[in-house]
Amino acid sequence: MQGRVFLFVGPDGSGRNTLANAMGITFHIPRVVSYTTRPKRQYETPGRDYIFVTEKEFTEKEQAGNFIEAVRSDGYYYGIKKEDCERFLREQGGFYAVLSPAGCEIFKKLFPNVVTIFVYADRDTVTERQQLRGDDKQTIERHLRHYDNVMNYQGECDIAIANYDLASTAQELTTRIENFLGIVHDPDSKY
Numbered sequence: 001m002q003g004r005v006f007l008f009v010g011p012d013g014s015g016r017n018t019l020a021n022a023m024g025i026t027f028h029i030p031r032v033v034s035y036t037t038r039p040k041r042q043y044e045t046p047g048r049d050y051i052f053v054t055e056k057e058f059t060e061k062e063q064a065g066n067f068i069e070a071v072r073s074d075g076y077y078y079g080i081k082k083e084d085c086e087r088f089l090r091e092q093g094g095f096y097a098v099l100s101p102a103g104c105e106i107f108k109k110l111f112p113n114v115v116t117i118f119v120y121a122d123r124d125t126v127t128e129r130q131q132l133r134g135d136d137k138q139t140i141e142r143h144l145r146h147y148d149n150v151m152n153y154q155g156e157c158d159i160a161i162a163n164y165d166l167a168s169t170a171q172e173l174t175t176r177i178e179n180f181l182g183i184v185h186d187p188d189s190k191y
């Protein structure tokens, strides 16, 4: 199936979601929202960040073959509905998602026009951002245990970008995605 598929991956707190949402606006593509059994955090909005379901609901959907891919991480389930991906490709020319490295590998095999975008920042920075975001100590420790492993996935991605100053990172990422896709701007365009 044709269409743009942007996949964002990287350590927790690096700014994957922030940059993914910004690129969704810039490139006019919707987010495919994952289903999860993880409890909602106070800064998350159901339906926008995740679709929060019980383990029973998740298992029923999984058994019915609804998920294009599903993973278990730190005891919680995450999955993306096949139907959502197909609808966005058909009706909106693509979608973006924020995934684990394992999820990216599955999507790379399923869709022809995938762009993998690795977002990172150093360990101290991601720790500080998670503290500011309000993640509890145990969650931050759990995330940091994955840090080195996730950082190793950088070499498998089409674009890798360090996220420190948000405005300049978003601008640079836009240019790098355009270059990757071969998008050329008309110099006479007023847009």
Ligand SMILES: Nc1nc2c(ncn2[C@@H]2O[C@H](COP(=O)(O)OP(=O)(O)O)[C@@H](O)[C@H]2O)c(=O)[nH]1
Pocket (backbone or CB within 6 Å): 012, 034, 035, 038, 069, 070, 071, 073, 074, 078, 079, 080, 098, 099, 100, 101, 102, 103, 104, 139, 143
């Ligand atoms: N493969 C896959 N990974 C997902 C999906 N949804 C979220 N993830 C990833 O699973 C990891 C854990 O999700 P997160 O919301 O950060 O949960 P936390 O670790 O409990 O804070 C992150 O790397 C997410 O990007 C999904 O549907 N499929």
Ligand SMILES: Nc1ncnc2c1ncn2[C@@H]1O[C@H](COP(=O)(O)OP(=O)(O)O)[C@@H](O)[C@H]1O
Pocket (backbone or CB within 6 Å): 010, 011, 012, 013, 014, 015, 016, 017, 018, 019, 129, 130, 132, 133, 163, 164, 165, 166, 167, 169
């Ligand atoms: N460049 C940046 N500078 C400062 N804070 C940032 C930057 N990028 C993202 N943030 C903030 O850091 C936190 C983590 O970003 P988020 O996008 O939720 O990360 P992730 O999805 O990788 O866990 C959020 O509170 C977000 O607003």
